[in-house]
Amino acid sequence: MCMPRAADRAGEYATEAVARGAAAVVLVGVETEVEGVAVLRLPDMAQLGCLLRRWYGTERTSTLLTGITGTDGKTSVCWMLRQALSRMGRDSWGCGTLGVVRDAGQIESLANTTPSLLRLHALLAEAQAAGVTDLVMEVSSHGIAQQRIAGLDFAAAIWTTLGHDHLQDHGGFDAYARTKAGFIRTQQALGRPVIANADDAQMAHYLSDPVLRYGHGLYRTSLAMAWEQELPGFVRLNDGKREIVVEDIPLGEFHAENIACVATYLRYVRGVEMQALPELLSGLTAPPGRLxxxxxxxxxxxxxxxxxxxxxxxxxxxxxxxxxxxxxxxxxxxxxxxxxxxxxxxxxxxxxxxxxxxxxxxxxxxxxxxxxxxxxxxxxxxxxxxxxxxxxxxxxxxxxxxxxxxxxxxxxxxxxxxxxxxxxxxxxxxxxxxxxxxxxxxxxxxxxxx
Missing domain, CATH: 3.90.190.20 (Mur ligase, C-terminal domain)
Structure with a gap:
């Protein structure tokens, strides 16, 4: 399979693949000639995504896919949400910066936060075969821009923060922000629930309703989930109707914010009642290397x-x-x-x-x-x-x-x-x-x- 990013060397790669025994070559948005084998020409990565769904049998997967984007916080939210879903009795895997994290805790390294389209569809097929109910994955700006998530059907999306990173690859901050916002808007257009951090002023410029917002300040009525931390290791959460306390959380106010994000997801996407959240959230661990x-x-x-x-x-x-x-x-x-x-x-x-x-x-x-x-x-x-x-x-x-x-x-x-x-x-x-x-x-x- 020759992707658009390899267009300048597609002919060379395809010839090498044929020499190694390839029976067919798939060219995605690439104009080159290949002799001696069947050639399938696809206009874009979205069409490749459709092909991979057919190939791997993931068209009607029972595994719910949640995508998390953001400059910071992706890995922690992904790690914590996977733990919380497992506590609900769901077989949950994670995929992102740390690698593929299976429910038993073993971690398989990945070269990229959001792996290739081929690897993702293969992973989803593996998860489906293993009876995995939830795959929580980080969606990086590179993954969005390079269409590595084409053909994936997300059940929900989360946007944690918007800051400065990878600007050299996107041509500036605005282009970087719009790349992330594009993923969110696509999910909104499909009617998927979207969760976002209300306290990130830069993010607000690129967001439009409907969004489930979480933020600091217990009595902000505009929020789906408000949070306040008075002591390290504790966080108060309020959904506008009920207030709860979650204990034994990782150190750092940013982890209190991450817990609020996970709580918003559980409350509004999975329908968990507020009084049931402390049992699911207390004692969640931070991922390795985060404070x-x-x-x-x-x-x-x-x-x-x-x-x-x-x-x-x-x-x-x-x-x-x-x-x-x-x-x-x-x-x-x-x-x-x-x-x-x-x-x-x-x-x-x-x-x-x-x-x-x-x-x-x-x-x-x-x-x-x-x-x-x-x-x-x-x-x-x-x-x-x-x-x-x-x-x-x-x-x-x-x-x-x-x-x-x-x-x-x-x-x-x-x-x-x-x-x-x-x-x-x-x-x-x-x-x-x-x-x-x-x-x-x-x-x-x-x-x-x-």
Whole structure:
């Protein structure tokens, strides 16, 4: 199958496929000649989606598909919603940044947050054969723009946040936002329920009713679900008729917001009564690498977090500040060959909210780490409000930050979260912020005890 993105090399790929024994070639929006085999020409990805539905037998699937888009929050909402649906006795899988998460908890890695159209239809067929009732999936802007979700029939859609990411691939913020909004509007046109975050001012510009909105402030009558957090680990929810308390939720106000999103879905899409929600929502866990605490032997805290946009970094650091008696330390970098506009913004957020900052490497890919670091530094107002260190060796940066920890301090290692690789020059090298930090924390703890 030759997709539009491979149009310039379609003939080469098709010839190679035929040489390897392909009996037929499918060309999607591609003009090229292929000899010696049957050729099926399709005008667009939507037609390919129809073909795949026939091929995989997913035309009348019993598996309900929920799509979650948003700059930040997709993975957490996907993870939590899958857990909540499982508590309802439904066999639920997740698909997104972490990979394919099956109900038993095993995770199969994926190359992309939203995998290829072929992989998605195959996954849906697998889920259907396994008796899975729900597939909750992240829908990325790339997945929408490249029509990787063509032919998929969503039961509901969620839009969590709108911020700055992947702008280099979409030609600017407005195009990026309209890509996400296009997915939402398509679902609205089909009569599917849509849930959105009422507190995201940027998102409001691209939304139109009908939308089920959740937001902060218990007594806002315009909301389908209002939330308020008075203490860490608790959240109050109000649907305009009844107020409930959900206990034992992950740390961070943004996770209270995520719980409210899941509650809105359960209440209005699945018809769960308010009084039944605490049992489904209390004790839900956050996904790996989302403000994930590491065990320590000293009077300090260390978190690993996936925050890599200015908005996510600000939310993460504000929560960490609330939990901190002493200083707030931050280790972070920016990915290479990705949205450069967010680099100075991340630098600004870092020095405004942390006391000590280490600028380091984070998947530099084909870019020079020192160039990325200089673009981060360019956004830091002079004189620095924080103490700033430049250490491009990420392990050394983590080691230096751990060594600096004192009683009451908190260290946030941001950007990679759950990732188990460092991408350099087209190669993914084994990596784990958690494992590296744990090693230096253990040494520091033993040294303190001695």
């Amino acid at each position: 994930e605490p590491l065990p320590t032997l000293g009077d300090w805290q260390v978190f690993v977090d996936y925050a890599h946009t200015p908005e996510a970094m600000a939310r993460c650091l504000k929560v960490a500040r609330e939990l901190t008696r002493g200083r707030l330390l931050l280790v972070f970098g920016c990915g290479g060959e990705r949205d450069r506009a967010k680099r100075p913004e991340l630098g600004r957020v870092a020095v405004e909210l942390a006391n000590l900052v280490w600028i380091t490497s984070d998947n530099p890919r084909g870019e020079a780490p020192e160039v990325i670091a200089s673009e981060i530094e360019a956004g830091m107002p002079r004189p620095y409000a924080a103490e700033v260190h430049l250490q491009l060796d990420r392990e050394r940066a983590i080691a230096e930050a751990v060594a600096e920890l004192r009683a009451g301090d908190t260290l946030v290692i941001a950007g990679k979260g759950h990732e188990n690789y460092m991408e350099v020059g087209g190669v993914r090298l084994p990596w784990s912020d958690r494992a590296i930090a744990a090693r230096y924390l253990e040494r520091k703890g033993y040294a303190q005890c001695a």
